[in-house]
Amino acid sequence: MKQLVELADEYEANPRKRIPDTSKARAIRTYYEWELLPFRDIKKYESVKERYIRDKNEAIRRIESLEHLGRRKQFAEAKKLTECLNDEVGENYDLTVACGIWETDITLLSILAENLDDNDRLIVDCGCGTGLDLNALALLFPDKKFIGYDISTEQIDAAKKRTSRSGNKNVGLFVGNHRDDFFPLEPNSVDVMYFKHATWEEEFIPGYMEEIRMDKSARFRLMQSRYKNARRLLKDDGTLVLMGMINLPLDKCRYISSLMPGFERTNSIFLDEHKVITYYIASYQKT
Numbered sequence: 001m002k003q004l005v006e007l008a009d010e011y012e013a014n015p016r017k018r019i020p021d022t023s024k025a026r027a028i029r030t031y032y033e034w035e036l037l038p039f040r041d042i043k044k045y046e047s048v049k050e051r052y053i054r055d056k057n058e059a060i061r062r063i064e065s066l067e068h069l070g071r072r073k074q075f076a077e078a079k080k081l082t083e084c085l086n087d088e089v090g091e092n093y094d095l096t097v098a099c100g101i102w103e104t105d106i107t108l109l110s111i112l113a114e115n116l117d118d119n120d121r122l123i124v125d126c127g128c129g130t131g132l133d134l135n136a137l138a139l140l141f142p143d144k145k146f147i148g149y150d151i152s153t154e155q156i157d158a159a160k161k162r163t164s165r166s167g168n169k170n171v172g173l174f175v176g177n178h179r180d181d182f183f184p185l186e187p188n189s190v191d192v193m194y195f196k197h198a199t200w201e202e203e204f205i206p207g208y209m210e211e212i213r214m215d216k217s218a219r220f221r222l223m224q225s226r227y228k229n230a231r232r233l234l235k236d237d238g239t240l241v242l243m244g245m246i247n248l249p250l251d252k253c254r255y256i257s258s259l260m261p262g263f264e265r266t267n268s269i270f271l272d273e274h275k276v277i278t279y280y281i282a283s284y285q286k287t
């Protein structure tokens with residue numbers, strides 16, 4: 001993996017510049033359009049979103065009511081509820097992406113694709129959802145092997161259907177949690193592991209994100225448990241890539257994920273797309 005260096009320089013010089021119009025970026029756009037445009041139904045999206053917000057608030061209230069049992073119990077419940085909520089979203093996830101802000105997702109994935117190199121043989125999508133990114137990459141790189149896992153069985157089922165529809169033979173899928181102790185992958189075997197919008201369950205715990213912001217050791221423990229498998233499974237010269245969005249304007253988000261136990265950040269690109277939300281892609285190597 002090229003550690004995003006070349007593109008990072010370009011973005012630093014002009015953060016508003018979009019991904020260069022390469023053939024890989026164009027292929028990813030075409031795949032997204034092909035897969036998502038048939039799902040575009042704004043009315044249905046609004047009602048799915050409404051239901052999701054209602055269920056999420058209910059989940060938060062449920063976890064709040066467990067406060068007397070302590071953080072560990074709250075986390076266990078949050079994990080269960082994340083599974084259920086994402087199962088529920090399952091078949092509607094494509095609709096959500098199709099009606100949401102997917103332009104930036106295409107850019108993030110294109111940056112990743114541009115930076116994969118010949119040595120990257122095995123690539124893992126952590127929290128792969130319905131397998132959109134995995135399959136777009138698998139079509140672009142038929143000689144590489146792609147594996148995805150997700151906490152939600154429904155999403156993995158949808159990803160399996162998408163994979164067989166796309167005809168990709170180089171994609172493997174399984175149900176798993178970032179924090180699981182058992183993973184059907186060999187230690188030190190993976191070249192690239194990436195997370196895209198895939199670290200959610202802690203959001204359900206009231207006050208937890210606030211605590212994380214205030215307390216470095218809580219943040220350290222969270223990062224350690226979330227990325228322990230990435231640390232174990234990546235080759236020594238492998239790359240971890242984080243992509244997503246932060247609810248902060250560009251000038252306030254430079255600190256992002258500078259604290260990553262067992263990893264050091266090698267580069268990052270920030271896309272100031274929506275003033276209050278900044279999209280980012282950052283690469284890390286094992287220390």
Ligand SMILES: C[S@@+](CC[C@H](N)C(=O)[O-])C[C@H]1O[C@@H](n2cnc3c(N)ncnc32)[C@H](O)[C@@H]1O
Pocket residue numbers: 082086126127128129130132133149150151152155176177178179195196197198199200201
């Ligand atoms: C917003 S979706 C993103 C899916 C996909 N990465 C994408 O960018 O389209 C978040 C996904 O992360 C999964 N997820 C959340 N917490 C997880 C965990 N602890 N372990 C594995 N998957 C998780 C959810 O089930 C969901 O499919």
